[in-house]
Amino acid sequence: MGKETNYEEQRVSIGSLVLESGKELEEVELAYERVGPKEAPVILVCHALTGNQYTVGRSEDGWWKGLIGHHKFVDTSEFQVITFNVLGGCNGSTGPLSLNPATNHPYQADFPFVSVRDMVHSQRRALEVLGIEHLHAVVGGSLGGMQVLEWGILYPDVMEHLVPLAVTPSLSAYGIAYNAISRYAITNDSEWKDGYYKHTHPPAAGLATARMIGMISYRTDEMFQKKFGRREIDKPEEHTEAAYDVESYLKYQGQKLVGRFDANSYLYLLKAMDHHDIARGRDSITPIQKIRANVLAISFKGDLIYPPKDLENIFCLERMARFYLVDTKYGHDGFLVEFDKWGPLIKEQLKEPSKI
Numbered sequence: 001m002g003k004e005t006n007y008e009e010q011r012v013s014i015g016s017l018v019l020e021s022g023k024e025l026e027e028v029e030l031a032y033e034r035v036g037p038k039e040a041p042v043i044l045v046c047h048a049l050t051g052n053q054y055t056v057g058r059s060e061d062g063w064w065k066g067l068i069g070h071h072k073f074v075d076t077s078e079f080q081v082i083t084f085n086v087l088g089g090c091n092g093s094t095g096p097l098s099l100n101p102a103t104n105h106p107y108q109a110d111f112p113f114v115s116v117r118d119m120v121h122s123q124r125r126a127l128e129v130l131g132i133e134h135l136h137a138v139v140g141g142s143l144g145g146m147q148v149l150e151w152g153i154l155y156p157d158v159m160e161h162l163v164p165l166a167v168t169p170s171l172s173a174y175g176i177a178y179n180a181i182s183r184y185a186i187t188n189d190s191e192w193k194d195g196y197y198k199h200t201h202p203p204a205a206g207l208a209t210a211r212m213i214g215m216i217s218y219r220t221d222e223m224f225q226k227k228f229g230r231r232e233i234d235k236p237e238e239h240t241e242a243a244y245d246v247e248s249y250l251k252y253q254g255q256k257l258v259g260r261f262d263a264n265s266y267l268y269l270l271k272a273m274d275h276h277d278i279a280r281g282r283d284s285i286t287p288i289q290k291i292r293a294n295v296l297a298i299s300f301k302g303d304l305i306y307p308p309k310d311l312e313n314i315f316c317l318e319r320m321a322r323f324y325l326v327d328t329k330y331g332h333d334g335f336l337v338e339f340d341k342w343g344p345l346i347k348e349q350l351k352e353p354s355k356i
Helices: 116-129 143-154 173-187 204-218 221-227 245-258 263-275 308-316 331-336 339-349
Strands: 007-018 024-035 042-046 080-084 135-141 159-165 294-300 322-326
Touching (some): 024 116, 042 116, 042 143, 116 143, 116 263, 135 143, 143 159, 159 339, 173 204, 173 263, 204 245, 204 331, 221 245, 294 308, 294 331, 308 322
Parallel strands (some): 042 135, 135 159, 159 294, 294 322
Antiparallel strands (some): 007 024
16 A cells, blocks of 8 residues: 555444435444545545445555555545445445344345435435545546535535546436346346345356446447457367457456455446436436536546546536546546546646635
């Protein structure tokens, strides 16, 4: 972790939480990572589908180590950065793996559906418990970007800056379609057992397949061709054996996720993404107009799931944000790489004077 000294990795209890559905979760906890001086302005980072609270990391590198850290674009010597594992996740926050207080057994498929707005409300409550009332910025990509948009609409006076990356105001039919195929792979795995599978026998094949499907949608055809082409690795004798480098890569990514992620959590978070629509259930006032913070909206060229024009249009029509399209071959996954291309934009944004 380099020179990081102000590091905290804990869970915070927020009591019971009434969800959008009207159902109530009891004894809710959120796991978090907190890096940087406690007296410094707070930046909340929201993670993506298979991410977690470890943006910086202690024992191993965090998933945004190229952006956040000592003297990096988000400088943890100037800011304290907090990331929560989302509600419904599987890295310490209350989710399908957690014990249901009513039964003293893991929730598994009894866990209620949660929305992106539920995630944001739980994070707000957790920050209050931690004694944090104001945020300098809220930053996140993909599912994290969905949370960023909802933060700005639900709590417009709480933050000075919003930085949504690789996201759109609602998930497109194309994105829902990919998620539907991923769900089908998991729920038709013989080990899924309607969501009540044994920890020792999870629906590994289904989850691995879902991950492979996701990996195809996150990158561009150009990137796959450049990275793998038609490079052969073997002359297989069985259909189950990989013949090409790209096959081996996808299988590796699938198995890697199985080793660190819960299939039920994956399903619940996919459903939250499907349900995401900032206009859903709100009045005739454009939801974006409720945002008061400075906004830097960043999209990535070739993003199949979150078309850049959708993010650009909703902010630029209102003339209320800086929009930047990153030229990249990585597509949607651009928000996890090539930090030199867009990290300076965030660094500059964090210096902008507040409008609030």
